[in-house]
Amino acid sequence: MALPIHRQFLGWDAPPLPAAAQALVELGLEYSPRGELDLARTLIVLPGSRASRLLLAELVRLADERGLLLSAPRLLTPGPLQDALLGLADRPRADALLRLSIWADAILRTDRATLAPLIAHPPDTHARAAEFARVLIRAHSELAGHGLRFRDAVDRLGAVPELPPDELPRWTIAAGVQERACATLGAMSLADPEWARLDALSRGACARAYDLVALVGIVDLPALPRRLLSANSARIVSLVAAPAGEAHRFDEFGCVSARAWATPVPGVRPSDDSIVFTGNPAEGAEHAVAAAIRCASRGLSVAIAAVDSGWITPMKRALERSAGPSAPVRVRSAAGVPIAHEPFFQFVSALSAHLIESGLESLRALLTHPDAADALARRAMLAADPLATLDRLTRREVAPELSDVARRHAELAPLIAELTRLRTDILRPQPFHRLASALLNAAIELARELWTERPRRWQEQVRVVVDALRAAIPAECDVAPVPPAEALALLVSEWRGLALPDEPDYAALGGEVPDEIEALGWLESALDPSEALVLAGVSEGRVPTPVPAHPLLTPAVRRALALPTDADLVARDRALLAQMLAPRREVVILAARRDAEGAPLWPSRLLLDDDGPTLAERVTRFVEPRADRGVPLVLTRSLKAGAADRFRIDPARPAAESDESVTSMRVTDFRLYLESPLRFYLARVLKVEEIVPGVRELDALAFGTLVHDALKGFSAGPDRASDRADQIAAALEREVRRLAGERYGTTRSPAVRVQIEFAAQRLRELADWQARRRAQGWEIIETEWSPRTPAALEVDGAPMTITGRIDRIDRGPDGQIAILDYKSGNEVQPPAETHLTKGNAPAWMDLQLPLYTVLARELLPPGAIPALGYIAVPRQRPADSEHLLLAGWGAKHIEDAIDAAREVVRRVRRREFTELGRPVRAEYQPIIAAYLGEKFLAQAATADSESGDDAVAEGGTEGGAS
């Protein structure tokens, strides 16, 4: 029969863990043969894993010291305690993922009308149902910890008259879902962990026999483990981190008595000196690390209680900034680091994302992972860098299907085939555990492609991740409850929650392992053996730990079901704080005034547990930084800024000027030069090109090319001589659809499909005009024409080669020649407006059409002035259906233009490239705009203030600050 629990008080003279170890050795010896410390049948419960490790280390030390053969005890945190006591640890359990999916299924299987009072908008997909399932499972777990099923809650709540009438129906529905889910699990011979405990308990099971169960520094225990402990035949000891004088503040399990801890222990309150208020978490984090180092420099052992885990990364960064990789000490997160930060996990995650999406963007995302790119390239035996191929592809194609990419880009075909093979292999209806193994095996296989050539450090990282994922493969059973893509997404998002031990990069350190400052969680800090403790981020909302809000577990329901309330948690955390403060030689408590995003924070109430003047002073100190006389600590900076910012570059003087001289110019280059010599230089001399990712539709160039090419196909085809509008329209439409099919046939972008349709419509509208023109006797004599021998413009005795292609040349009934350019912009301006500035003294801004006369010299009778103009294929049918926009320039105009061209050539030859002229639009070419930097800024600001195009919606981002 159960013995009464023995409480042993460890005192506050020193950190309690060594004393606890000592006490456990004495107890353990009672059960051990001579010469041994046999703790094999001892179960020790501690609040955190670091405390476990340190206690074990202390036991090893004590055993060594006494020459005892140690058999290690079982060490647990309170979570798994219940199962250990019930002997349930080995039973196959529905792990989180399976359980989630089955609860989601139970929700989906409940009819909408029934569900409505609980869930007003019942979900219709598994993924959405899973979200609701998460909410219900949270309540399920908490209630089960107190030995309750939802049905029990219904019974108890029924007896509480002051609850609103809709409360009970909600719980009844929830109970229905709960029962259905657990029944499903039962039918699979699997146990819901919570349910299994309740079952085991009602069966009176109490499997595992221990000699001794020791609770060390456990401040709270839910009802269920209490009942289990009381029923257990083992001897139960609670080692309490407090002096015997405070015994009245602890209950029979040695846990905190909420009533007794409603008030602080006099004399064990944070002192003014120990409290530091800082601006934001980054400053606070730096102070925390500096304070820890200062403690250590005085010979004290030290740890950090990272009350706000958001401070840990800033602490690491502060040290890195200060001392670089060779810091003598590092910050170690006791909670571990998210697996999501591990490169190999990113690989697994990108692989699964691609298997799900199977599109060009997901492929690109996968290939940006260096391991993925290398391993896949190896596997598919690719010669070229696949990302570079994708870059080239992005310029021409919009969201094509991968099958199409494979067909058109032979160099990518094996890669896509390999991924398709993986996809069919993995993404099929199969149970979670098989899906997980298949995905992981695929990743492992790919990793093994690279294994021998990668450094040890990489191998180590892969091993750690593989082990963690292997351990997290769901339980085995034979049902595949979810569509494969959703299942894979759920699986990876579940995996994403895993944490890995925060180990230093041993391989990179070359054996020189740095010391560590452990950053602990709140619950485990009280028991830590360090002499000095830095509490980081002690803000209201973190400590006292708030009771998490839950739509079913309203405060009134919590009270009715006797679940822990705010008051319980305040008492517990007050006790923990006392345990942190009392036995330490030094304590530093840090609270920030603002969070990382600048929103105000308040210090924890526990720091304001005083009355009268101390309270008022402390509040004033916090709210008014000027009243704060606290000295901020900072780490010395190893990074020092220089005198000048060398990132401030002169875009007109790039890292290297090309001294290549320009020997040939396209007819369109002149406009670019006239617009912006600097951009001409970048584009034509340095041949710089910007790639805009994530294109969703055809840009002006691609759209224009499609229209051009369709017209070209028509002009070269048999229908060119037709004067029948319907025939022409049909021919144009055929051509544009053929081309579009070739180029964008399998595009996933619906926008492109609309664009193709619109291109066809525009061409149809052009057909009328073309028919009329033909009827007037004009015939198309050339399309896409360029001179057989390069044309040249003589400038100051030296020729400049002029290149270009003329869209179309027509011959009129009287033999006149018209040189025409297709324009497919939304609005098409007449040539006079595009080529010349407005005003009294117009200047040339484009020279394309006049330069055609140079280009086409060989075609033209000497001295003849051809008609120059545009054929507009605009958004809107021109008002008079006149698609031809002629320039109407005479010889003098043209000569003037050629002179202007000569002047451009001269300036190009003189390398006059520094002037920016008109800047680019930052939204179209953000990288070029960034490169142009302030030059761009100045020009853009001027341009804007002139056009008066102000952003009226200013303050937009500030607005969301609430």
Add this chain to the structure above:
Amino acid sequence: MSVPDRRSPVPSTVILASAGTGKTFQLTGRFIRLLAMGVPPGAILATTFTRKAAGEILGRVLTRLASAARDEKACDALAHAIELPLDRAHAARLLRAVIDELPRIAVMTIDAFFARLVAAYALELDLPPGWRIGDAVELGELVDRALLRCLDAMPEAVRADLLRELHEGGYGREIVPTLLKVRQDATTAWRESRGDEAVWSQIQALHAPMDRAQYERALGDLLEMPLAQTKAGKDHAGWVKARAKLLEVARSQDWPAVLKSTLIGAVLSGEYYKQAVPAAALSVLRAFGEHASAVLTARLAMRNRAYCRAAGEIDRAVAFEKLARGVVEFDDLPRRLLERPFEGDLDHLYYRLDARLEHVLLDEFQDTSLDQFALLKPLLEEILADQEATKSGLPRSVFVVGDVKQSLYQWRGASPEILGTLAQTLPGLGEPRTLSESWRSSAVVLDTVNRALTDVASNPALLDSDGRAGAGVEAGRRWDERFPQHVARKGLRGSAVLSVANSKAAPDLVAAAVHRASAIRARSEHASIAVLVRTRKLIPWLVRDLLAAGLDASQEGGNPLTDTPAVSAFVSMLHLADQPGDTAAWLHVSSTPWARALGVFSGTYSAHPSEARRASEAVRVGLACEGAAGLLGRLLRECAGETDVASLRRLEQLSQILDRAEAAGPRSARELVRFIRETPVEAPSAARVRVMTIHQSKGLEFDAVILPELGAGLGKLRGPMVVRDGARGPVRAVSLPGNAELRDWHEPLRAMYDSARAQEIGGELCVLYVALTRARHALEMIVPPDGATGKSTASSAAMILRYALAPDAGASPGAELWRHEDSDPIWTDEVEAPGDVGPSPVEVSPSQWAQASGVRAAVASPPSAHERSDGPEPILPSGSRLRGTAGHRLMELVEWLDAAQPEEREARDIVRALGLDDGQARELLDRWREWIADEQIRVTLSAHGCAERLASLARLTGAHLSLSLRREWMFATRDAQGRIIRGQIDRIVIARDAGGEVVAAEIVDYKTDPAPNTSVDGHGQTTYREWLQGRIETYRSQMDAYRRAASRVLRLAPERIGVRLLMLGAHPGERSVDV
């Protein structure tokens, strides 16, 4: 005994508080008064609009109570302010009460309040239950996806028609941008109109268009129309030309051009070339005007309907994406809450909130949107209707404070009219009280404000460009109704100057501002100076030039970090990571020190892709292995010396936001790029010259304010115009603005336009008001000079100020136009020196770290069995894990096979507990029986055999050894580096000699790996033998580790410890392996 006062001691009230009149003081005073009268802190709701402002309110409550608790004088002042007796002890008690209730205190943003409601009703609203507020970047991506989804979902024909209609009947190329624009411009209007297409169809043609025949006839009429005559009796040449032009456009049916025609314009004014239009001509021309306007109105109507439909489709698609991703925007919260009305059900709400709201204090009420008010209204009405005393003895109350004149957020839905008409909407609130005594500004500043913003309706700057009294005057009229004369409470000195920049170009505006700031700084070392601008664009530039002028300047309120060249180059580097072929990005990177720090740069930019590719790969490797902030840190160590102090500070901030972005896991380079470009980050410093937008300056004050950007035109409309029934009633009509000529022919459209524009201009007057009232002492207003044509006729803040302050002066470049007659340059004497900034920081060097003893506890686990020389083991086929566990459990039943057979019953229990089905269980038990019958295994697990082996290990053959057997033995010890090693060994037998000394031990480890199916003699299959060898090799390192660990625990030389693998899946005779 006195007659009890029938009035409530805390009557519900509305306060209209002009700038600087102590709004927060009033509100916090009210809060404290309620506390002092015994109201529990949790029963008070106080809302405002930014988290910062909410923090300030609670901060003020706390400090006022804290100083009262500490100091008699402060206590008296507080007692006076709250009009209640108060002593220090009482103040201390109130402070204690507030602190104890901190988590329940509802001083929060209105968004946070709604979020709390939503959380309480998480399962009842059409929101994902685990919702979170999405950041700008993910919302942007989400909208992109939604647009494509929405296009995809539409039937092809519908889609094409809709887009054509959005493009005014044309085939516009841009599809996604067009939809994005619809979303940006029209979503609010669509929601407010509840998606009712009828509301969007209110603008219709006023006349029927002519049919073809009528039109032909009209063209004929036009040809024959009588024209105005010269004195000589000839047709007026101007008329002739104009008619020809009109004929041309009329024939080609270019309707906008028809309406633009000067002759058609003349119809409306009735004259042309100062001659009356002949009556006969009038009717001919009018027919054209009416026809063109009818056609164009029809097009506009089509476009309006298309906008409505598109906005609806997009809104649904976005909502779907949000739901699928569990993301919401703050705007969604009130909308979803409104779908579940709370009227009459407030008790339920109080139950869910676990707090009955007794008193509500609403700050900045002018910024409340209609949705927000719709939610608040039932609550306010309930409180006003319920005048029973509560537990504290007080009836419940409502307190509203705001200023219609400071309404800067109309563009995102704020409706200041709610405040303007609150007294009518909620009669229980009584008439508003107006506060116009400023505690902030000098008389000169306030007088300038009064002069500039009194009788705005008569300010010529607000006339339409054609000189008519239109929208601007209407806006002015409304403004004048709300504008009280401001009075200075403090006798501060001040100055106010209106001066002219050298040109309207940005560089000159910047130069003028820098010049003014320098002049002020020259006179006062400490004066705080703000340069307030309307748009963000000028900010980085202003800061740079201010710094260059030797002023300590900082930007405020946050620009994206890309304002710093090093950050912007870092962004290009991230871009390069994903796009190795982007030579522009490489050019940018290679022009900066980053390239060298990356370690791949030859020193000369080259367009050849190989170098860019190597750089790209280096960045990708860095991102994957170190994360973005890690990569940044490493690169920065290489080149920190090439930054300056300000830049390095910005780079540290970059590191912080990158860590924030990647807290939950790494993000793609593309997302990071977007995140950096779109996240505003304040550059905090103690600088005394601060540059920010006027919006950002709200709630702040400065000794001097410089306004260099006053020249922008007023009243530009974005998106559709909305007409309501009354100021806040349901939306009656929505339409796009159309163009000016059409509006001339369409009175209802014009009226809509004027009213929308009046509202827009009203908002801009607020901006001007806020800008002017930030100043304590001095105002420097800088306006652009007159253009070539003299005074601008466009409305702008600059022109308003000029007409109000210096109506007659022409603005020549660089001139001073006006100076307030009481301007006193020695206002600078009154500037308070900034208090001392607190103790300066103490530096701690990491090298001071001294290893503290005893606390390190690195734990190494023995190497896992999964390691191989060529990478990790693949996962075994399903089912084997469970069988493996079961196999282990069963074997652990074995004690000594030569002593006793293990119990079948226990074995069956084990198998059952594991949940194996009958078939599996039977198979497993059969195998187990086979194992324990296996000769080799029997020898291994027999006491006899074991004793012999141990004796030989101990080199004590023949001696009597006592054996002790441990199964699932947990060990713990230290390794050579002092780390703790722990683990579990399946089976260990420890041998002691007669003296009890441990002399040898044997470890047995069970392995259940199934042998490959060798009956399939496939090519490339591992043969059985290779498999067995491979397994043994794989497990060897694990076994070595066990041996080492046991050696330490048992204090026994390793060679005295035997290790055996029992390969249960191997062929009989090959199962017990000595390693």
